[in-house]
Amino acid sequence: MFSRDMIALMVQGLWETLYMTILSTAAAYALGLPIGLLLVVTDADGIKPNTAVNRIVGTIVNLLRSVPFIILLVFVLPLTRLIVGTTIGSTATIVPLVIAAAPFVARMVESSVKEVDRGVIEASLSMGASTMQVVLKVLLPEAKPSLLVGAAIATTTVLSYSAMSGFVGGGGLGTIAINYGYYRSQTDVMLVMVVILILVVQGFQEIGNRISKRSDKRIRQQ
Numbered sequence: 001m002f003s004r005d006m007i008a009l010m011v012q013g014l015w016e017t018l019y020m021t022i023l024s025t026a027a028a029y030a031l032g033l034p035i036g037l038l039l040v041v042t043d044a045d046g047i048k049p050n051t052a053v054n055r056i057v058g059t060i061v062n063l064l065r066s067v068p069f070i071i072l073l074v075f076v077l078p079l080t081r082l083i084v085g086t087t088i089g090s091t092a093t094i095v096p097l098v099i100a101a102a103p104f105v106a107r108m109v110e111s112s113v114k115e116v117d118r119g120v121i122e123a124s125l126s127m128g129a130s131t132m133q134v135v136l137k138v139l140l141p142e143a144k145p146s147l148l149v150g151a152a153i154a155t156t157t158v159l160s161y162s163a164m165s166g167f168v169g170g171g172g173l174g175t176i177a178i179n180y181g182y183y184r185s186q187t188d189v190m191l192v193m194v195v196i197l198i199l200v201v202q203g204f205q206e207i208g209n210r211i212s213k214r215s216d217k218r219i220r221q222q
Contacts, residue, residue, distance in 0.1 A: 028101035036109025090171035152208020
């Protein structure tokens with residue numbers, strides 16, 4: 001099991017998993033963050049209430065979140081081929097990962113931003129701040145600790161999705177677990193892949209929690 005070739009394969013699988021997870025999470029936040037902010041701003045209690053926009057965007061987000069990832073992975077294969085030219089490998093897996101994670105990120109952002117004290121928002125508006133200024137200078141800074149915790153959760157969720165992509169040759173630790181642990185009935189390989197994934201998840205979670213605590217003004221003031 002721990003031959004030179006297998007160790008090299010595990011190292012490559014770990015690299016591919018980190019590559020897919022980090023890049024997909026970043027892209028998901030590039031899409032999900034503005035969507036989440038839009039849901040907050042257009043909410044009935046938001047800065048610029050707009051029922052039509054809120055319902056349409058919210059419905060789309062809910063629909064995408066409702067689709068199991070393994071089904072979404074297969075459904076978007078034509079789109080994946082169109083964007084990256086192939087449906088196999090770690091780069092190809094990023095496309096469905098982003099589509100699956102962006103709605104999740106949007107809801108995480110919405111939940112975090114809604115925790116901001118309403119009084120702070122109203123004070124900013126009373127001083128003549130524009131909607132964009134409130135979003136950039138009040139909502140995001142005040143919600144930063146919660147957003148960072150959410151980012152850690154989103155990253156671990158994307159990591160679990162990337163492992164499932166092993167069923168369709170997505171690359172990473174998931175592919176090794178499927179090809180060697182499942183199809184070849186090598187339980188020891190499957191166990192090692194699970195342990196590595198758990199350690200990576202714990203690492204991301206710990207990093208996110210530490211950064212969140214350092215950015216929390218309430219903790220620094222104590």
